[in-house]
Amino acid sequence: MKFAAALMLMLMLPLIACGRVPLDKPEGGEIWAVLVAGSDGWYNYRHQSDICHAYQILKANGIPDDHIVVMMVDDIADNDQNPYPGKIINHPSGDDVYAGVPKDYAGRHVTVENFFKVLRGDANGLQGIGSGKVINSGPNDRIFINMDDHGSPGLFCFPHENMMANDFAKLVKELKQDNKFKEMLVYMESCYSGSMFQDLFPDDMGFYALSAASPYESSMAAYCSGPLATCLGDLFSVSWMEDVESKDPSTELLKENFEITRTRTDLSDVLQWGQTSIENEVVAAFMGGKGSNTSPVKKYTAEERKATAVPSQDVPLITLQNQLKSAKNLEEKAHLSNEISALNKRRSLVKHVMEKIALTVSGDEKLVKELMTKRQEKITAWDCYGDAVDAFHNNCFTLGKSTYALTVVPTLLNMCEAGYSTNAIVEATKKVCVFPTMHNAY
Incomplete structure (x- = not known):
């Protein structure tokens, strides 16, 4: 026995010396994945494109479809504006990433409730909904979650509703208590995505996440x-x-x-959260291990990649400006110019509405600017903030479809953290937003 142990140690030493921990594959351990694009509409092409690409990677790495759940509205591949019908690309010279992607939960089935049911393994609750596929994970299994959409402090958008960070954290802790996973890895792409993890996950529960941005930025x-x-x-x-x-x-x-992603994503602050010691495991532990190395695309330099990047909230404007540049006739140019003008007016309305809400709540014009601009270091007033977000979402602007409105949501947080009552904020949204709830304030 001593000889065998010594021999094993000798075999492991080269791996330990270079920082590589051998892939732990306990008996019965499996990999499960949930891929979520929370948006819809042509302006949000990139979210479904990212998720489709992630699926192709997992599939190529040997994870079977019955262990991958995909949630996306699925309105891009056959969109009227798509010059390549039935195809989606994720790189200027990339191949189609849409082919073969399961549409487990599409259209109106892309909801927070269904996402939670998938992770809980609630097959009964999903009968007759989409594919009905769920994560049937156990205590030795690893779960990889990749989510792409818009966000604001402490929330991640779905098409018609929002997932609050404290609710997501509560779910993950519940899953851990129910022995639904050994380790969980989350890669989240959204503005303010760091706020979905900040101060919410202990460093000893097998949960590890990367956020595309800090809690305070796009x-x-x-x-x-x-x-x-x-x-x-x-x-x-x-x-x-x-x-x-x-x-x-x-x-x-x-x-x-993580290090490579952080270096390449140098226009926002990519951060780690949770049990960061998991970073010493190999990628295959969560994404499969075949390693096809099939990416055929031209690699962009850091300068080229940066030159093609824009803040997420500006994508609708950039898209219209790009379309205007390539317009083929005066009529088309006039139409697109009007669209740009209307977009800018809606953006001005968003700011005006939030200013009026802040003034209605505070009653002090001098405080409004501070409430509109102050950066909160962390979220503590979760109950107030969740209700305020719901009120603004339901009475003023549907946040998943009115992405520019997400840029003023921090004002709601500032009011809650300043001690203003939930009722005062909710009533202010009703008083100010006398117009029909808007779905296009992007």
Whole structure:
């Protein structure tokens, strides 16, 4: 026995010396994945493109379809504005990433409730909904979650509703208590995505996450200069995926993927959360281990990638401007110019509405500017903030479809953290937003 133990130690020493922990595959341990694009509409092409690309990577790495759940509205591939019907690309010279992607939950089935049921393994609750596929994970299993959409402090958008960070954290802790996973890895692409994890996850529960941005900033869209008028991907997402594709996942550490992704995503602050020691495991532990290395696309330099990137909230404007540049006649140019003008008016309305809400609540014009601009270091008033977000979402602007409105949501947080009552904020949204709830304030 002593000889066997010594021999094993000798075999492991080269791996330990270079920082690579052998892939732990306990008996019965499996990999499960949930891929979520929470948006819809042509302007949000990149979210479904990212998720489709992630699926192709997992599939190529040997994870079977019955262990991958995909949630996306699925309105891009056959969109009237798509010059390549039935196809989606994630890179200017990339191949189709849409082919073969399961549409487990599409259209109206892309909801927070269904996402939670999928993770809980609630097959009964999903009978007759989409594919009904769920995560049937156990205590030795690993779960990889990749989510792409818009966000604001402490929330991640779905098409018609919002997932609050404290609710997501509560779910993950519930899953851990129910022995639904050994380890969980989350890659989240959204503005303010760091706020979805900040102070919410202990460092000893097997949960590890990367956020595309800090709790205080926008994330960045990428490949916004062609061949389509809109952005093909998100900078964080294409960075981690193009790295994974070019490496052997059985030898690359999550730490290496993080460092490369952080370097390439240099227009926002990519951060780690939770049990960061998991970074010493190999990528294959969560994404499969075949390592096809099949990425055929031209690699962009850091300068080229940065030149094609824009803040996420500006994608609708950039898309219209790109379309205007390529307009073929005066009539089309006039139409697009009017669209740009209307977009800018809606943006002005968003700011005006939030200013009026803040004034109604505070009653002090001098305080309004502070409430509109102050940066909160963390979220503590979760109950107030959740109710305020719901009121603004239901009475003023549907946040998942009115992405510019997300830029003023921090004002709601500032009011809650300043001690103003939930009722005062909710009533202010009703008083100010006398117009029908808007779905296009992007």
